Amino acid sequence: MKNLETANNEAIRQELGKRLKAERLNRNVTQKVLAEKAGISRRTLVGAERGEPFTIDTLLSILRELDCLAQIDLFLPEPEISPIQLSKLKGKKRQKASSKFTYPKPRSTPWVWNEG
Numbered sequence: 001m002k003n004l005e006t007a008n009n010e011a012i013r014q015e016l017g018k019r020l021k022a023e024r025l026n027r028n029v030t031q032k033v034l035a036e037k038a039g040i041s042r043r044t045l046v047g048a049e050r051g052e053p054f055t056i057d058t059l060l061s062i063l064r065e066l067d068c069l070a071q072i073d074l075f076l077p078e079p080e081i082s083p084i085q086l087s088k089l090k091g092k093k094r095q096k097a098s099s100k101f102t103y104p105k106p107r108s109t110p111w112v113w114n115e116g
Contacts, residue, residue, distance in 0.1 A: 014051030016059075021049040023066050037065045 038061035
């Protein structure tokens with residue numbers, strides 16, 4: 001298995017294409033049949049298998065017809081909310097991320113009580 005963490009998008013696409021092709025061949029399905037079932041052109045499937053750019057809809061259609069759609073859970077599992085975040089939400093669903101907290105810079109002069 002390649003180290004995809006350091007690979008660029010093109011290399012990842014090519015690896016994905018190789019894996020899609022291998023899965024298709026393991027299932028003994030021709031490009032023509034898979035393309036027809038997925039509702040895409042054979043040319044689109046050939047391009048995807050070569051690592052050419054393709055849409056997420058194309059990927060989902062191919063995975064669905066190869067009966068591999070459940071594999072999405074392996075590479076992008078549904079995130080779990082930490083118990084601390086859950087207690088902060090009080091039953092609500094999180095809507096946005098917060099910015100990272102930064103501590104204020106220390107004052108250049110010491111603070112003193114204003115007694116005047």
